[in-house]
Amino acid sequence: MSTLQVRELRGGYATAEEIVKGVDLDVAPGDLAIIIGPNGAGKSTLLKLIAGLLKPKQGSIALGDHVMAAGDAQLACRSGLSFVPQERNVFGNLTVLENLEMGGYVLKTEVATRIEEQLVRFPLLRKRLKDKAGSLSGGQRQVLAVAIALMTNPSVLLLDEPTAGLSPAAADEILTMVQQLAQSCLAVLMVEQNALLALEYGSRGIVLVAGRKIRDENAADLVADQEIRHLFLGGGKKN
Template structure:
């Protein structure tokens, strides 16, 4: 079953030029779909439109077959979607436990069980529960941010550049954790600048350029695609793609 279905989504920021220009995608439980593209391609904007943090001008988002109210992040969360932003994704002045409690603010019961589940899922949090989140390393903060997002037991997890600013070793650890989350049954949609490495961990890839989908395929196929590798190794630029020198395949 498709957990997340996005149809012809369009939009951007209020009173600004449209950034996302009609994108379709489906993500099923167990999928780790990686969104890649050059700077300014609209990757993070697309993720915010899906999450309800921005209101689309057109299109549809369905979660397990049910239409989501567009532009309403709180209702989207209540229906089973969680979003981890790239920045300001933890409360630095609060302890790790308090951060997890904030993630579960919609819960009516079972807070302790949900915290215990995150500690089991991310063992490094166990010894940090009383520590201020602001004292954690960059990688530890990203793990905590994912724990916060998972407190509501979502079916779909959206991640915006979870390895930004991390060392190569820390990035590998985060990608491994994300892959394991997908394997556990979550549908994961992730934006990443570290395109080639992310595709090594993903199950499917989606390439965006200038707000449009130019390629969608299994991650292994995209990783083996010379055009994709050339683009993200810096040997081609987005202008070449827009002029038709990159052949889109959907």
């Protein structure tokens, strides 16, 4: 059974708006599912609808056997879903430790234990605990943003363009980290503009065009598909 189940999801930023137009998808533990598509396809909007930051016009979102209330981000978080936005995903004026404490805000107990788990998982953060998050490099901030999201021990992690603005080396490090999280039986759904690179790390690729899912298959198969490469991955067709 998939951890995340999305059925006939429709919605946008206004009641009458439909940017996402009837999307179905499933993400299971161990999946690293990469959403790709042209600008304006509704990729980030889809993540926000799933995360409860936007209220769907239609459709359902379930985590396991539990159907989520529409547009309730706090409930989604408490139920096992964490979302890392592309921007403003850390508190720049707070220390790394304070950021992790904020990530555990909804927890009643075990905050210190969860912080220690993140420091073991991401050793670089231990060295920067007293530093302001705003002083971290771009890649380090993304690691911290993911660590904050993992404080609630989610079953599903949503990532919106985690490599945006990073150097190629830093992007590789972040994608390796995300791949390892998925391999630890976390279900990961990620939007990435650097589609070709992301699909090299992902297990599945989901192609979104004009708010509709047109492909959902093995990531390696999408990379090898010449039509997909031509349209979305920056590669030309072979003669």
